[in-house]
Amino acid sequence: MTTFHRLVLNTVIASTTNHFLWFALTFWVYLETRSVIASSVIGGTFMLLFAASGIFFGTYVDRNKRKTSMVVSNAASLVLFVLAGVVYLVAPDGSLPSLG
Secondary structure (H helix, E strand, O other): OOHHHHHHHHHHHHHHHHHHHHHHHHHHHHHHHHOHHHHHHHHHHHHHHHHHHHHHHHHHHHOOOOHHHHHHHHHHHHHHHHHHHHHHOOOOOOOOOOOO
16 A cells, blocks of 8 residues: 555545544534534534635645644644543533533
8 A cells, every 4th residue: 555545544534533523513412402503503613614724734735744744633633632522521511512
């Protein structure tokens, strides 16, 4: 397997994982709140962030080496997932599903 094929496989796995997690979050919000509006806000936020970050990361990848870009992307994902986990652990019980 060439390096290019490994990079494509890594991108497919990362993209599938991120989309699955966002869908899980959207579905969980709907199950907890029974609010279609809350679900649409989560889904819209995902699409907006996905589109906006695509421009930024596309420019970054074009101007830097591939390995550097992969390392920065993985590190940024790790930091954001750890921050989300900390927010989840620190938040009081029952406060996350509340829109207030």
